[in-house]
Each structure stands twice: as structure tokens, then as C-alpha cells.
Amino acid sequence: xxxxxxxxxxxxxxxxxxxxxxxxxxxxxxxxxxxxxxxxxxxxxxxxxxxxxxxxxxxxxxxxxxxxxxxxxxxxxxxxxxxxxxxxxxxxxxxxxxxxxxxxxxxxxxxxxxxxxxxxxxxxxxxxxxxxxxxxxxxxxxxxxxxxxxxxxxxxxxxxxxxxxxxxxxxxxxxxxxxxxxxxxxxxxxxxxxxxxxxxxxxxxxxxxxxxxxxxxxxxxxxxxxxxxxxxxxxxxxxxxxxxxxxxxxxxxxxxxxxxxxxxxxxxxxxxxxxxxxxxxxxxxxxxxxxxxxxxxxxxxxxxxxxxxxxxxxxxxxxxxxxxxxxxxx
Amino acid sequence: xxxxxxxxxxxxxxxxxxxxxxxxxxxxxxxxxxxxxxxxxxxxxxxxxxxxxxxxxxxxxxxxxxxxxxxxxxxxxxxxxxxxxxxxxxxxxxxxxxxxxxxxxxxxxxxxxxxxxxxxxxxxxxxxxxxxxxxxxxxxxxxxxxxxxxxxxxxxxxxxxxxxxxxxxxxxxxxxxxxxxxxxxxxxxxxxxxxxxxxxxxxxxxxxxxxxxxxxxxxxxxxxxxxxxxxxxxxxxxxxxxxxxxxxxxxxxxxxxxxxxxxxxxxxxxxxxxxxxxxxxxxxxxxxxxxxxxxxxxxxxxxxxxxxxxxxxxxxxxxxxxxxxxxxxx
Numbered sequence: 001x002x003x004x005x006x007x008x009x010x011x012x013x014x015x016x017x018x019x020x021x022x023x024x025x026x027x028x029x030x031x032x033x034x035x036x037x038x039x040x041x042x043x044x045x046x047x048x049x050x051x052x053x054x055x056x057x058x059x060x061x062x063x064x065x066x067x068x069x070x071x072x073x074x075x076x077x078x079x080x081x082x083x084x085x086x087x088x089x090x091x092x093x094x095x096x097x098x099x100x101x102x103x104x105x106x107x108x109x110x111x112x113x114x115x116x117x118x119x120x121x122x123x124x125x126x127x128x129x130x131x132x133x134x135x136x137x138x139x140x141x142x143x144x145x146x147x148x149x150x151x152x153x154x155x156x157x158x159x160x161x162x163x164x165x166x167x168x169x170x171x172x173x174x175x176x177x178x179x180x181x182x183x184x185x186x187x188x189x190x191x192x193x194x195x196x197x198x199x200x201x202x203x204x205x206x207x208x209x210x211x212x213x214x215x216x217x218x219x220x221x222x223x224x225x226x227x228x229x230x231x232x233x234x235x236x237x238x239x240x241x242x243x244x245x246x247x248x249x250x251x252x253x254x255x256x257x258x259x260x261x262x263x264x265x266x267x268x269x270x271x272x273x274x275x276x277x278x279x280x281x282x283x284x285x286x287x288x289x290x291x292x293x294x295x296x297x298x299x300x301x302x303x304x305x306x307x308x309x310x311x312x313x314x315x316x317x318x319x320x321x322x323x324x325x326x327x328x329x330x
Numbered sequence: 331x332x333x334x335x336x337x338x339x340x341x342x343x344x345x346x347x348x349x350x351x352x353x354x355x356x357x358x359x360x361x362x363x364x365x366x367x368x369x370x371x372x373x374x375x376x377x378x379x380x381x382x383x384x385x386x387x388x389x390x391x392x393x394x395x396x397x398x399x400x401x402x403x404x405x406x407x408x409x410x411x412x413x414x415x416x417x418x419x420x421x422x423x424x425x426x427x428x429x430x431x432x433x434x435x436x437x438x439x440x441x442x443x444x445x446x447x448x449x450x451x452x453x454x455x456x457x458x459x460x461x462x463x464x465x466x467x468x469x470x471x472x473x474x475x476x477x478x479x480x481x482x483x484x485x486x487x488x489x490x491x492x493x494x495x496x497x498x499x500x501x502x503x504x505x506x507x508x509x510x511x512x513x514x515x516x517x518x519x520x521x522x523x524x525x526x527x528x529x530x531x532x533x534x535x536x537x538x539x540x541x542x543x544x545x546x547x548x549x550x551x552x553x554x555x556x557x558x559x560x561x562x563x564x565x566x567x568x569x570x571x572x573x574x575x576x577x578x579x580x581x582x583x584x585x586x587x588x589x590x591x592x593x594x595x596x597x598x599x600x601x602x603x604x605x606x607x608x609x610x611x612x613x614x615x616x617x618x619x620x621x622x623x624x625x626x627x628x629x630x631x632x633x634x635x636x637x638x639x640x641x642x643x644x645x646x647x648x649x650x651x652x653x654x655x656x657x658x659x660x
Contacts, residue, residue, distance in 0.1 A: 122561055122564075122565055132499060135499065135505075135506060135507045135508075136507045136508050167550065169462060169465065169545075169546055169549040169550060169553075175465075176465060176546070177465045177466045177544075177546040178465075178466050180546075199553050199557075200549075200550045200551070200553040200554035200557060201553040201554065201556055201557025201560075202557060203554055203557060203558070204557060204558045204561040204562065205557065205561050214507075215499075216499055216506070216507040216510075216547070217546070217547060217550055219499040219530075220497065220499060220530045220547055220550065220551060221530070221550060221551075221554055223499075223529050223530040223531040224530035224531065224533055224551055224554050224555060224558070225554060225558055226531055227529075227530060227531025227532060227533060227534060227535065228533070228534045228554070228555055228558040228559065228562075229558065229562060230531075231452055231534040231535050232534065232558075232559060232562055232563075232590075232594075233562075234452075235452055235590055236566075236586075236587065236590055239586035239587065239589050239590050240583050240586045240587075242586065243585070243586065245582050245585070246582065246583050246585070246586040248579075248582055249578075249579040249580070249581070249582025249583035249584075249586075250579070250583060251579070252575050252576065252578055252579025252582065253569075253570050253576050253579035253580060253583060254579075255573070255575070255576070256566070256569035256570045256572065256573065256576040256579075257566065257569065257570075259569050260562075260565055260566055260569050264562075
């Protein structure tokens with residue numbers, strides 16, 4: 001039985017959709033525990049009282065310090081103290097990172113936790129890491145991201161010996177900014193199944209099992225992907241509904257379009273892992289529906305069942321001979 | 331009459347589509363001059379003999395030095411020597427940059443030339459700059475990119491007092507990597523119509539008249555945008571044609587889809603400006619069709635008619651009190 005601490009006050013549609021999602025995810029294997037205000041109707045799920053709320057506009061580090069009794073911080077603390085196996089929140093991403101560092105703490109050997117998100121590419125799912133936990137990174141951080149992403153790909157996407165590529169502005173090893181050039185050289189020596197650079201145009205096609213980027217580039221890429229998909233489908237719908245003929249055509253292609261939409265729907269995975277902590281943390285979209293929350297909780301539980309944190313912990317033992325680069329012992 | 335030097339050997343579809351595009355662009359106002367091998371059938375256009383070819387796989391700086399007689403280098407030289415007003419090539423981007431620096435040379439005060447590309451956003455065209463001329467940039471370079479992009483927006487997109495935004499991972503001024511944070515502070519003092527940061531999800535919607543990024547991020551963003559549009563439309567077509575019902579619907583929505591496709595088609599603008607040189611340089615897509623080449627030549631001619639280089643030259647006079655930041659005298 002996996003116990004998942006759920007922040008009932010996180011996200012634009014809290015608490016109703018969060019509670020509904022938690023109820024949907026409840027199963028013989030999964031026990032969601034809600035963190036929220038006294039009196040919240042949880043439909044029978046366990047409630048841990050945590051009345052304060054961290055908003056999307058709060059400054060993350062300040063808010064986490066100032067509101068130790070908030071639902072977000074309390075849910076993280078439950079994982080840190082072993083009362084839950086994983087935490088899920090659709091709240092403030094920066095606050096999830098700050099609370100995770102404070103309450104769950106980094107795994108030994110991890111320089112920087114990173115966000116791993118599943119990209120629903122056309123020819124198979126990819127992991128993009130770091131999708132935004134770190135605004136600035138050093139080359140050795142990118143190598144750790146690659147290791148963490150590989151474990152994600154092995155355990156969650158079930159890819160043995162996952163292929164790793166580095167997001168750059170050309171496939172050739174000499175293409176990229178200074179950070180990418182140095183990371184490329186380190187990745188070649190990392191013992192990972194590193195296949196070189198990939199270009200952003202491949203991301204939605206299928207670039208690799210694991211696509212590594214610094215958190216700034218990764219976040220730009222993720223938001224651009226999401227925004228472009230949304231704008232394009234919206235624009236297409238607008239053009240189609242401008243004429244009667246188009247409207248009829250639109251009705252006929254609806255089932256086909258629905259298949260595509262469901263593949264691309266962020267709700268399908270529900271959330272992104274924050275990897276590198278001593279417990280599992282899943283960050284869901286701010287506007288998560290109950291389906292997204294249920295899937296985020298299931299994603300968290302899957303990570304626990306697969307022992308993702310233990311696998312990371314084994315891999316992240318720092319090789320003392322090469323600071324910053326985890327060894328390949330496993 | 332604007333004289334445009336056209337590299338007849340640049341691009342995947344050279345020389346046929348290049349020559350055809352040049353013929354299409356010829357007008358009482360525009361005189362294309364082709365640079366290519368002896369005997370090339372130019373349909374009556376002037377031919378300057380330049381038999382060597384720089385390929386897409388050539389290392390840019392080396393190739394430009396090793397092949398001074400190549401069509402790409404010779405076309406750039408024609409601009410440097412005043413025999414043409416602008417150059418257009420669908421060839422190797424890095425070689426266009428190297429040849430431009432060598433043969434056309436930087437404008438006084440310009441630290442780094444940058445690539446300005448038009449993004450066909452839903453609510454109006456935007457300029458993205460730098461879309462990939464520089465793998466690494468400093469904050470003061472981004473300020474110059476913003477100035478160059480503003481002149482592009484004024485003259486080519488006809489936006490008086492164009493709005494400038496900086497591509498980052500959040501709209502708040504404190505969101506971004508170190509480069510963006512420093513550039514943000516400089517842009518506030520730049521005298522430009524700077525409105526703060528924008529997120530990548532806005533890019534295809536409409537983020538600003540001018541979106542500024544370092545060349546690495548800008549290139550990742552541009553390629554991701556192009557790749558995502560292509561993958562999404564391909565996937566939709568595939569889903570639709572999987573069923574008879576879908577196929578019929580597809581026929582009915584075709585005119586609507588065509589409108590969208592034509593807005594998003596890179597051929598519509600034909601190319602990107604390489605700005606910051608003492609002459610105009612337009613880089614077209616490697617797989618440019620004749621239409622793309624014709625539009626790229628027209629884009630080059632428009633820049634000449636509008637005096638883009640003179641406007642840049644005035645703006646780029648370096649303020650000696652603040653090295654690297656152009657003054658606002660104009």
C-alpha cells in the first residue's frame with residue numbers, strides 16, 4: 001500500500017478537483033492522504049489539517065519559510081518524516097522545489113534536483129529533464145540529470161538501456177553553447193547510453209528516451225511545446241468553424257482529432273517528477289482536472305513501487321575521483 | 331532598382347529552384363544576380379561565375395576561408411564591394427555568418443550580428459532575434475539584439491514604437507537565468523519600449539513585436555516551433571486518413587486547413603535577416619522552394635528600400651559612457 005500525501009489547496013481548481021482526483025486514484029494499492037483545511041469534505045479519505053495556502057503568486061522560498069503549516073509544506077513534511085511515501089501538488093512549482101529541499105532533502109551526491117516530464121512524442125514517450133527546476137546549471141549537473149532521466153525511463157517508461165541525447169542547436173558534437181559543449185564531453189564519458197545531440201525539431205517526433213537540457217532551456221522548450229500545440233489546435237478549430245462546410249468536416253474528423261488530443265493532453269501523465277530528493281515528489285499542472293490529479297497520484301505511486309528513489313540513491317553515489325560525476329557502479 | 335546577389339548553389343534544391351525563384355522575383359524594382367557555375371541557365375538573369383560550392387556539412391569558418399571562389403562567398407563579396415545591395419542564400423547558415431563577417435563586415439558598434447526571423451503568430455507577426463547566429467551571448471549583446479529587432483519591426487513589419495519582450499521562464503522580472511536577469515536590467519534602461527519578460531507558450535499566440543533571446547535559446551525555440559507545427563499537422567493528417575469518415579471530413583476542412591498552413595508556412599517570409607552587417611544578408615531555409623527564394627529576395631529588397639542598414643548604423647553608435655549599450659540618439 002503506497003501512501004501519497006496530496007496538497008488539497010494546490011492548483012487553480014482546488015480543493016474540489018483535487019479531492020475528486022484523490023478519490024478516483026484510491027485503490028487497494030494506493031491510499032491518498034489529503035492535506036487541507038479543517039472540515040474539508042474528503043469523501044472518506046484521511047485528512048491532515050493544514051489550513052494555510054501557498055498561492056501561485058507567493059515567492060517560493062519566502063512562502064515555504066513563512067507558512068510551515070501550509071498544505072503544500074505539510075504534505076512535503078509527511079514524506080520527509082516517513083508518514084507518506086510520496087507527495088503530489090498542483091500548486092506553486094518553485095514552492096514544491098523549496099519545500100522538497102527543506103522537508104524531504106536532497107539525496108546524498110545530488111547537486112540539484114531536476115524536473116522530469118514526459119513528452120508525448122509521436123513515436124513514443126520521451127523524458128525531458130530538467131524541465132525547469134534550475135534556472136542556471138553547470139555541465140556536471142546535466143550529467144546528473146541524464147542519470148536521473150535514465151532511471152525514470154527504465155522504471156517508468158520501461159525502456160531498458162535508455163538512449164540519452166542532449167538538446168542542442170545541431171546534431172554535431174561541436175554545435176552548442178559552452179554549457180552544452182562541456183556537458184557533451186562529460187556525457188561521452190558517463191557510461192550512459194549517450195547518442196549525442198538532438199535538435200528541438202525532433203522533440204515531438206521522438207528525439208530519444210531521455211532528452212537532457214539545462215532547466216532554462218528545458219522549461220522554454222516545454223512551454224513552447226504546450227503553447228504551440230494549444231495555439232495550433234485552437235487556430236484550426238477557429239478556421240474550421242468559420243464555414244458550414246468546415247463545421248461539417250470538423251464533426252467528421254472529431255474522433256480522429258480526439259485520439260491526437262488525448263495523446264497530447266498533459267492530463268494523461270498528470271504531472272512531472274521532481275527527482276533527486278529522498279522521497280518522491282510529483283508536480284501537477286496548475287489547472288489540473290480530477291483526471292490529471294488521479295493520474296499524478298498514480299504516477300507517484302508507480303515511482304514508489306518501482307523504487308525510483310532507491311535506484312537514484314544507488315546511482316548518485318559520487319565518484320570521489322571525478323567530482324560531480326556519479327559513478328557507474330550499479 | 332535593388333540589386334540582390336543570389337547564391338545559386340545554396341540549399342537542397344539548388345540550382346533549379348533558386349534560379350526559378352530569382353526569375354519569379356525579378357521586377358522593375360528588383361534585379362537578382364546569380365552566383366553559380368559557368369553555363370548555368372539563368373533564363374536571362376546576370377550570372378557571376380562562381381563554380382565552387384559550400385555544402386551543408388562543411389565547417390563554416392574553414393569552408394569560407396578555403397573556398398573564396400564559392401558562390402556563397404562571392405555573393406557576399408559582391409555586397410561588401412558595393413556591386414550588389416543585398417545577398418540571399420539557402421545554404422549553410424554558419425557559412426553565411428562567416429562570409430558576412432569577412433566580406434560585408436560588421437557595422438561600427440555592433441558586437442555580434444544576429445538572426446532576425448519572423449514568427450507567424452496567431453495575432454500578428456513577431457520578430458524573434460537572435461534565432462541562432464551566436465551560441466553564447468552576453469547581456470549587452472541581448473540589448474543590441476533588441477535594438478536591431480526593433481528596427482526590423484519598425485521598417486519591415488511597420489510597427490511604430492515596437493514592444494520588446496525578453497524570452498524567459500516566467501513573466502516576473504526575477505524569473506530567468508543569470509543572462510536573462512542581467513539583460514532584463516539593461517533593457518529597462520535601454521530607452522526601448524521594453525515590456526518585460528514573455529514565456530515561450532505565448533510565442534505562437536503573439537508575445538510582442540520583438541522577442542529577444544540569446545542565439546542558443548532562440549534557435550531551440552525556432553526549431554521547436556517549426557518541428558511541433560510539422561509533427562502536429564502530420565499526425566492529424568495521419569489520424570484523419572485512417573478512417574473513411576475521417577477522410578471525408580479531411581476533404582471538407584481542407585480550405586480551412588489551407589489558410590492555417592499558409593500562415594505557418596516558412597515560405598511566406600522566405601528567409602531570416604542576418605542583421606548587424608554593413609549590408610543586408612538574408613538566409614533562406616535549406617529546403618527552400620522557388621516561392622521561398624522569391625520571397626527571400628523580395629524581403630532582402632524591402633530591407634534595402636527601407637534603409638534598414640542605415641537605420642541600424644545610426645542606432646549602433648556606441649555610447650562611450652556605457653560600453654556595449656548603444657545610445658538612444660536617433
